[in-house]
Amino acid sequence: MAMHQQHKQNNYQALLAEIAEIKPMLRRHLAGANVLTDEVSQQACNSQLTRLTAMVAPAQDCIQGKNPDLQVTEQNQRPDLALVQETVSENTSKLALETGSVMLNRLCTLFELSQFDRQLLLLCIGAELDPEISSLCEQLIGQSLPNLALALRCFSGHCAALSHEQPLVYFKLLEINSSHYSLLQRSLSLSQWTLFYITGEPVIDQQLMKVIQPIYAEAPRLSGDDIVALKLSETRRDTPYGERALQLIACSDERAYQVAALFAAHQQRDIYVWNLHHLPTNTEEQNAYLQVLEREIIARQCLMLIDCQSYMDDEKNRFDEFSVKHWLERLFSELPGSCLMYASKPLELLQLPVQHHEIDELNVEEQQQVWQYHLQDTLLETPQEVASVLPEQFKLTSRQIRDIASQASLASSSSETKTRLWQYSREQLRQDLQGLAHVYSPSYVGWDNLVLPKQEKQNLQAIVAQAQQRHKVCRQWGFAEHLSYGLGMAALFAGSSGTGKTLAARTIASCLHLDLYQVDLSSIADKYIGETEKKLDKIFRAAENSGAVLLFDEADALFGKRTQVQDSKDRYANMSVSYLLQRLESYNGLSILTTNLRAAIDPAFTRRLGFIVQFSFPGKEERMEIWRRSLPEKTPTKDIDFEKLARISLSGGAIRNVMLQAAFMAAESEQPITMGLLREAVEQEFFKTEKTLNENLVSDW
Structure with a gap:
């Protein structure tokens, strides 16, 4: 920090020394403007000039070491201290000019400024920092700020220095007051950005301050990222500047930023990220933005990563694509080798070729x-x-x-x-699938909640065991190398409605401590070609990233048998089934299909199923157990006979519906659940399903 402050102070002193160098020029022009034509006054002026010359000469010899023994004894022989100080200042200025202001030198070199451009900057910054220069400008041209006319009188240059294509104006290093009709008479001043830069405190322009951010390589550094960064460096070295644009293709901005930061580290340069979404829609504003962005890149000698992803995603606010691509081409052409793009998909420009570098997801x-x-x-x-x-x-x-x-x-x-x-x-x-699937968090749904035959329950527990040991078998034991269909698991739960298929899926997800994505098939099937596949892909991607259990309830609607092609509808329906088959193969998680009609499932799916569990209709003993477990301990009851309840042939789901209905009726009448209320609930269940209830089975309730 101390060293930085010292460098900044040295730069500032050198800058003041250069400013001091231009003051004698302004004084001479002021003296020339005030020459007296009166003969007497002219003679007095000449006499005074002769006297001053005689006084200054010994002092100059003393300063230059030619007469170190000079002794001044008389008052009228004492040199003018102001003139001596000016002489010393001029000598100091000449010494400073040999090195000059570091930041001013850097600015002139980076932006290829001429000597006249440099003198214009010094004149303008002198008016800002030195009151004498602003006073001299006031006396010479009637204003405290300099103008081009004054600069042309003092220095050797051309008015073309302030044309729109020259760096002083193009990069907005100077500000020109447009109040005067004549370009020569318009006052000039440094832009705020230039002032801070030259004085040793570079700042980011206000237009960019909130929209560009530095990015750094984060630990740990992965070998795959270094490989892509090195390929980028090779491409940049081997490709002629301005003939090709570079793009990173990555699944996330984080991966792109990491590789871009490593690439910048190889180039020994800083790198910033700027989002294309911040580009103005107006063409004139775009051009001004380009100039400011270019100025920042040149001044900092940094790299710039153009984040195009949000621009591609935001369909509502996307503006003219032609204009954007033209703008990008200008940026890449005018600053070759300093910019690269990022998006999740390949981008193409109008005329400039784009070389794509793909970054794989973390394995x-x-x-x-x-x-x-x-x-x-x-x-x-x-x-x-x-x-x-x-x-x-x-x-x-x-x-x-x-x-x-x-x-x-x-x-x-x-x-x-x-x-x-x-x-x-x-x-x-966990992701919001916007109606495509219902997401269930793992809750305490244990094996005790399932009333199933022993064999069926063992099959379900085997699914859990295989999911838990998949890492050891596939990775550690090497079976992953021999699995042609990937590392995923698929199971089919077949059985009539209400036999516990969905509850079994939720139990498995809870045992694995994973979310359950229950796919809403009614929102998947789409009449437009290709839309069904897009929605399915979104669901599979979300489930793959989260490791969730994927449940296709009533799967025969999507996984049905492919038919013989009779018309275009059959052809596209078969294409959807084929896509689903391929996607199910590549899915690395656990997917569960449930169906009431096992025969309706396409055999191609059946061959790839690791488990097929047949959920049978519960017998009398199972129904009695389901009735018991459907009744919470806190519920008030009176004379419940579970054996009588088990006479009714109901599925597990129907039994839970009946018990819940009876509980609401009991709460409404402020009484415990009785067999009479359960009978009413059973009758309503049979009426709802349009089935006939055998009155003999409930006559003694």
């Missing part, structure tokens, strides 16, 4: 590295073990992993840390 091994790095400061006893399990279930980004590990580090024990890591990972990836 399991890379996620494990990130988890291990961020779990070092937690209370976990075996962080390596935890870091190897989480990536198998959740597909997280580096930033999400960092945030989750930071939150979980506040836990008070190792077991609590594990619980929090799992919970936060699940919640981080």
